[in-house]
Amino acid sequence: MFSSLMMNxxxxxxxxxxxxxxxxxxxxxxxxxFAAHAIPNGAFAGxxxxxxLGINVIWGxxxxxxxxxxxxxxxxxKARHDVVTALALVLMLGLGALFVSVSTEYAEETYSLLFxxxxxxxxxxxxxxxGLGLVAAAAIGLAFRRLMxxxxxxxxxxxxxxxxxxxxxxxxxxxxxxxSMTIPVVGALLMFSLMIGPAAAAxxxxxxxxxxxxxxxxxxLATVWASIVLSYHTNWPLGFFVGVAGxxxxxxxxxxxxxx
Amino acid sequence: MHYLFEPxxxxxxPVRTALLIGGIVAxxxxxxxxxxxxxxxxxxxxSLADVSTTGGSGAFLVGLNQFWGxxxxxxxxxxxxxxxxxxxxxxxxxxxxxxxxxxxxxxxxFLYLDTQQSSTTGASFTILFGSMFVISPDTIPVLIASGVxxxxxxxxxxxxxxLSALSPDLASARGVNVRLVGMAYLIALAISVSLSAVAIGxxxxTALLIGxxxxxxxxxxxxxxxxxxxAITGVAATxxxxxxxxxxxxxxPYGHGWPVSFFVVVLVVxxxxxxxxxxxxxxxxRSPHEGAECSPA
Numbered sequence: 001m002f003s004s005l006m007m008n009x010x011x012x013x014x015x016x017x018x019x020x021x022x023x024x025x026x027x028x029x030x031x032x033x034f035a036a037h038a039i040p041n042g043a044f045a046g047x048x049x050x051x052x053l054g055i056n057v058i059w060g061x062x063x064x065x066x067x068x069x070x071x072x073x074x075x076x077x078k079a080r081h082d083v084v085t086a087l088a089l090v091l092m093l094g095l096g097a098l099f100v101s102v103s104t105e106y107a108e109e110t111y112s113l114l115f116x117x118x119x120x121x122x123x124x125x126x127x128x129x130x131g132l133g134l135v136a137a138a139a140i141g142l143a144f145r146r147l148m149x150x151x152x153x154x155x156x157x158x159x160x161x162x163x164x165x166x167x168x169x170x171x172x173x174x175x176x177x178x179x180s181m182t183i184p185v186v187g188a189l190l191m192f193s194l195m196i197g198p199a200a201a202a203x204x205x206x207x208x209x210x211x212x213x214x215x216x217x218x219x220x221l222a223t224v225w226a227s228i229v230l231s232y233h234t235n236w237p238l239g240f241f242v243g244v245a246g247x248x249x250x251x252x253x254x255x256x257x258x259x260x
Numbered sequence: 261m262h263y264l265f266e267p268x269x270x271x272x273x274p275v276r277t278a279l280l281i282g283g284i285v286a287x288x289x290x291x292x293x294x295x296x297x298x299x300x301x302x303x304x305x306x307s308l309a310d311v312s313t314t315g316g317s318g319a320f321l322v323g324l325n326q327f328w329g330x331x332x333x334x335x336x337x338x339x340x341x342x343x344x345x346x347x348x349x350x351x352x353x354x355x356x357x358x359x360x361x362x363x364x365x366x367x368x369x370f371l372y373l374d375t376q377q378s379s380t381t382g383a384s385f386t387i388l389f390g391s392m393f394v395i396s397p398d399t400i401p402v403l404i405a406s407g408v409x410x411x412x413x414x415x416x417x418x419x420x421x422x423l424s425a426l427s428p429d430l431a432s433a434r435g436v437n438v439r440l441v442g443m444a445y446l447i448a449l450a451i452s453v454s455l456s457a458v459a460i461g462x463x464x465x466t467a468l469l470i471g472x473x474x475x476x477x478x479x480x481x482x483x484x485x486x487x488x489x490x491a492i493t494g495v496a497a498t499x500x501x502x503x504x505x506x507x508x509x510x511x512x513p514y515g516h517g518w519p520v521s522f523f524v525v526v527l528v529v530x531x532x533x534x535x536x537x538x539x540x541x542x543x544x545x546r547s548p549h550e551g552a553e554c555s556p557a
Contacts, residue, residue: 244366
């Protein structure tokens with residue numbers, strides 16, 4: 001279980017958990033849950049397109065994720081945010097359906113892009129994810145105060161000259177980059193579960209931002225580690241355990257708060 | 261005309277089924293979608309669709325018709341979302357997200373077991389993206405009946421739904437049980453989402469639910485007119501999508517049609533974006549009534 005091949009899995013999954021815990025905290029705080037779901041899922045279509053064109057999947061993911069984030073940011077100003085998010089998501093997925101149906105040899109990869117293939121991570125894939133993880137963590141760390149202010153007190157932020165809209169787009173793009181690059185490894189659906197479950201659980205326990213974010217990262221790590229162990233032994237997909245663990249942590253923290 | 265209408269289009273059995281079911285699905289989704297958009301529950305609508313994937317893949321596993329799986333999972337998820345507070349504005353997206361995450365995990369497991377069992381990956385593609393051309397004839401009566409039930413339920417509840425969406429306080433002051441109405445609405449939504457999951461696939465059913473309704477609400481502010489516009493837009497997009505998909509057998513790559521779901525989604529989104537082009541700029545201050553409708557209340 002701790003063989004050299006599995007080490008890559010452990011390292012990658014831990015990096016992904018830290019990114020997910022950090023971005024997820026703000027996704028939950030800002031009410032961007034739907035965008036957190038839509039961007040990684042839509043980006044999956046980009047991967048299908050890239051593979052159709054025969055270029056590196058990463059480029060397809062990046063184009064679709066950042067394009068989706070900018071589209072939601074731009075149109076979301078003028079119309080209902082959830083409507084625009086929904087339409088951006090289905091447009092990307094519709095293209096994905098086309099790409100997948102046109103390229104015949106892609107069907108097996110569809111499954112792993114949606115649900116992840118964490119047990120086949122190569123050394124070459126670990127480095128880009130580690131680098132990206134650092135960039136995403138730095139981007140969130142640098143804008144921490146700004147993100148907190150626009151999330152909790154948008155009027156005060158506006159009065160102080162902090163642009164709510166620019167911060168929103170900034171956050172969506174950071175989330176897009178952080179989540180979509182990890183899709184080939186962990187899958188679009190798993191990334192979402194990992195962002196929302198731990199962050200929601202952490203928020204239910206404490207209101208203090210620093211503590212909540214640390215807790216969110218810790219729960220995400222615990223979720224991923226437990227899921228790897230269970231998945232390794234049962235051979236069931238990792239996404240199943242991550243999804244269920246997220247819900248369990250959320251319910252536990254709710255119960256803990258009611259008790260307290 | 262032959263470019264658009266290939267000869268033999270209407271003589272083909274699967275095409276007639278697709279047009280019939282597509283039309284029903286589009287009307288049901290269009291009508292219910294208007295309330296989904298007004299109530300600001302696009303995420304809930306999309307989540308119910310994704311959650312129904314879990315049911316669809318589970319049904320495939322035990323050899324049931326997918327529709328029953330879609331329906332069972334959708335209704336169950338609607339009940340759970342209601343129980344953990346999807347009606348409350350604050351925190352409901354998070355509640356939806358947690359349910360969705362858990363359900364997607366289960367879907368991952370079922371699809372994995374499906375592929376173990378039948379060693380094909382076609383199952384996951386059909387469940388996720390659907391195809392109107394492969395609806396089995398014996399499900400048609402069930403699909404029609406569910407569509408009618410959902411539309412009738414929503415029409416009966418229309419006034420109450422609108423009131424409780426725009427002003428929950430006023431509704432409860434008038435003796436409306438807001439939670440019960442919300443629950444009834446979520447179940448109707450689950451039924452309509454299951455319908456469109458069969459027709460254009462679980463992950464794309466959001467297109468028919470949100471797209472036509474959002475377009476209609478940008479074109480007109482009258483609730484009744486927006487219901488009509490939404491249903492008509494949905495049906496138009498679906499039928500045109502079916503026709504284009506039929507034609508696409510003659511497009512590259514030859515001998516392999518493009519998916520219907522792709523055309524429907526593109527047409528729906530294009531319709532929504534068109535409302536940005538044609539809409540004259542407003543100068544007059546907004547009336548209070550309109551403000552209430554536009555706010556995410």
